[in-house]
Amino acid sequence: MKEHAVTIYDISKQAGVSIATVSRVLNGSDNVSEATRQKVLKAMEESGYTPNAFARGLGLNTMKTIGIMAADSSDPYLAKGIYFLEQLLRGEGYDCLLCCTGYSLKNRIASMELLITKKVDGIILVGSNFVYEDDADNKYILDAAAQVPVMLLNAALDAPNVYSITSDDYTSMYNAANMLISEGITDILYFFNSRSYSGRRKEAGFRDAMKAAGLSTGDGTLQFYRGNREDVPAMADLLEHVWDQGHHFEAVLASDDTLAISALKFAVRKGIKVPEELSVIGYNNSMLTACVTPELSSIDNRQETLCQHLTATLMGVLGGNEMPKQTVFAGELIRRGTTR
Amino acid sequence: MKEHAVTIYDISKQAGVSIATVSRVLNGSDNVSEATRQKVLKAMEESGYTPNAFARGLGLNTMKTIGIMAADSSDPYLAKGIYFLEQLLRGEGYDCLLCCTGYSLKNRIASMELLITKKVDGIILVGSNFVYEDDADNKYILDAAAQVPVMLLNAALDAPNVYSITSDDYTSMYNAANMLISEGITDILYFFNSRSYSGRRKEAGFRDAMKAAGLSTGDGTLQFYRGNREDVPAMADLLEHVWDQGHHFEAVLASDDTLAISALKFAVRKGIKVPEELSVIGYNNSMLTACVTPELSSIDNRQETLCQHLTATLMGVLGGNEMPKQTVFAGELIRRGTTR
DNA sequence: CTTGTTTGTGAAACCGCTTACATAATTTCT
DNA sequence: AGAAATTATGTAAGCGGTTTCACAAACAAG
Numbered sequence: 182m183k184e185h186a187v188t189i190y191d192i193s194k195q196a197g198v199s200i201a202t203v204s205r206v207l208n209g210s211d212n213v214s215e216a217t218r219q220k221v222l223k224a225m226e227e228s229g230y231t232p233n234a235f236a237r238g239l240g241l242n243t244m245k246t247i248g249i250m251a252a253d254s255s256d257p258y259l260a261k262g263i264y265f266l267e268q269l270l271r272g273e274g275y276d277c278l279l280c281c282t283g284y285s286l287k288n289r290i291a292s293m294e295l296l297i298t299k300k301v302d303g304i305i306l307v308g309s310n311f312v313y314e315d316d317a318d319n320k321y322i323l324d325a326a327a328q329v330p331v332m333l334l335n336a337a338l339d340a341p342n343v344y345s346i347t348s349d350d351y352t353s354m355y356n357a358a359n360m361l362i363s364e365g366i367t368d369i370l371y372f373f374n375s376r377s378y379s380g381r382r383k384e385a386g387f388r389d390a391m392k393a394a395g396l397s398t399g400d401g402t403l404q405f406y407r408g409n410r411e412d413v414p415a416m417a418d419l420l421e422h423v424w425d426q427g428h429h430f431e432a433v434l435a436s437d438d439t440l441a442i443s444a445l446k447f448a449v450r451k452g453i454k455v456p457e458e459l460s461v462i463g464y465n466n467s468m469l470t471a472c473v474t475p476e477l478s479s480i481d482n483r484q485e486t487l488c489q490h491l492t493a494t495l496m497g498v499l500g501g502n503e504m505p506k507q508t509v510f511a512g513e514l515i516r517r518g519t520t521r
Numbered sequence: 522m523k524e525h526a527v528t529i530y531d532i533s534k535q536a537g538v539s540i541a542t543v544s545r546v547l548n549g550s551d552n553v554s555e556a557t558r559q560k561v562l563k564a565m566e567e568s569g570y571t572p573n574a575f576a577r578g579l580g581l582n583t584m585k586t587i588g589i590m591a592a593d594s595s596d597p598y599l600a601k602g603i604y605f606l607e608q609l610l611r612g613e614g615y616d617c618l619l620c621c622t623g624y625s626l627k628n629r630i631a632s633m634e635l636l637i638t639k640k641v642d643g644i645i646l647v648g649s650n651f652v653y654e655d656d657a658d659n660k661y662i663l664d665a666a667a668q669v670p671v672m673l674l675n676a677a678l679d680a681p682n683v684y685s686i687t688s689d690d691y692t693s694m695y696n697a698a699n700m701l702i703s704e705g706i707t708d709i710l711y712f713f714n715s716r717s718y719s720g721r722r723k724e725a726g727f728r729d730a731m732k733a734a735g736l737s738t739g740d741g742t743l744q745f746y747r748g749n750r751e752d753v754p755a756m757a758d759l760l761e762h763v764w765d766q767g768h769h770f771e772a773v774l775a776s777d778d779t780l781a782i783s784a785l786k787f788a789v790r791k792g793i794k795v796p797e798e799l800s801v802i803g804y805n806n807s808m809l810t811a812c813v814t815p816e817l818s819s820i821d822n823r824q825e826t827l828c829q830h831l832t833a834t835l836m837g838v839l840g841g842n843e844m845p846k847q848t849v850f851a852g853e854l855i856r857r858g859t860t861r
Numbered sequence: 862c863t864t865g866t867t868t869g870t871g872a873a874a875c876c877g878c879t880t881a882c883a884t885a886a887t888t889t890c891t
Numbered sequence: 892a893g894a895a896a897t898t899a900t901g902t903a904a905g906c907g908g909t910t911t912c913a914c915a916a917a918c919a920a921g
Binding site for chain 2: 231232233234235236238239242244246249253254255257260261263264267268271276277278279280281295297298299300411412413414442445446449450468469471472473474476
């Protein structure tokens, strides 16, 4: 199959120069006379030469690869982030090694070690499920950061060589709740899934908005869904159960578009009119918002912008520059058909 | 940042053996006495040694990496495939280098070359957008296959060192159309997007089923949507336009769940009852099916099974075994709320 | 026409690990 | 007990590049 590969040595012979010279034109480095450069390039062309990436990596101590970790690359929101990052990094000449860890700490640690072993130039953690606020579990991130820069997308952690790019989930949620309240809606159900970094921020935003309005956030106004995120019907069941228990909420504020979609499903099932009798607001402004009727109002956390800044920051760090450790972007509620 | 890394040489000194011996325990190879093995392992443990992947790659000529190419990793269906593959390959000790090419041939070629340059052990093309039946564009795949095994998921190409794992799209679509016809539905709109390998197979299945029933597949029964797949509203507009032209179809057979979702959106907009007045069938049985009400009937092409077989086949090929060049799995229509 | 700089090139060391081959130590067999 | 076979370990030659350093050629200045 693999015929004996042509090496830099073959080129050097063919072009009648030393391997050092070949290496020089390869790296576009300093001083090579135009004549020799052409000779070498011609030899490369003719023999279809491709430098051996491993040898190169060994010498340069990098293979221009970034590790991307996500819990689940098929989650519509995470998938989008991965896609943006991949495109941006490719634009910078980097490739992406993808690691899906699921939601287990053990997998996170293993994947992180693996990426370090493979000598990636940097590691990006996509999604806040990696970072827990008051949790010693974050140690593995610090360990990794001792080796390569670690970028956090939608999570924040103050540690050396760790850079965080986040959207202001707290404020977004606060404002969304506030908006509902200002419309006279007081019985708001906060429907959430993840107790991760951003999950907690969102929750805090909701609670504070309610508190500021003198409303309760006691039993029933918070529902936590544990289970497979894709299981929309099961999530709808949960809401139906709550409703049937007698808690007839006027709005669902979801920490996630998928959860919001399930609220819509629940509403259709019970014949509850959206948005007249029930407002629903999702989070992430993912493609799912367009899949339902009426279309889902959702909080846009400007993922593409976050990814752009993350990439720029990472490139800066790799270039040896001082870079901001934390960057926060404001989110924005996109109003569509599920709010009045 | 990166303190001088500890190498095999340091370990050899610390354990009082030669580097060859260290390398041996590293690779779990042949004959190392238990005593020495322990000494070495201890030294490694103590100094936190990690073998240099580049040097390893240079020596072994592999870094246990598989390249995955997809048009768009954020497409819900492709994302799912990528996820399955990543998990399966990780289980086999391989990592995944992800390349999103968009829908341009130029990008496909560039990504392919890049993966070859990075010396992946194999390349997987996810989705049929890579392969066109009667198209010279496939040349780049053959070139790549001269270097490493190329696996096609949901596409087929008969060439050396190229392996195809596909679902039987032709038959699935034939059967789906047939089922609608048997229910007395004769005006079926085939709504599709891609003219790729599987796209053509699906179309052929639809046409043949119609022909077999003596129905026409002329103007109006085939609608091709060109544009951003995520733009559900725009796709719905197209259908609305067709409808308003006077073509009141009774069913939409979509080549894709996203297209089917847009048909549902169109139906709601026009007040057409699904499934009473309009049947809708999607393709891929993706998570989107659960997001709408009624839930979308869709053709399941058993993606997970395909991925499992693809991975197994690839591992076989890499292990030097003779493996089947083409594997086809039957699909299955999952009936939900959008069909009677 | 020297002398002092550039500029272009080659020789060789090195990156960290694998492995063929040689050798030493041990065991097995007659 | 000595030869043969086996097992354990070390030496050194790659793998295919990069890069330091030395040196020769070309050019500028005195």
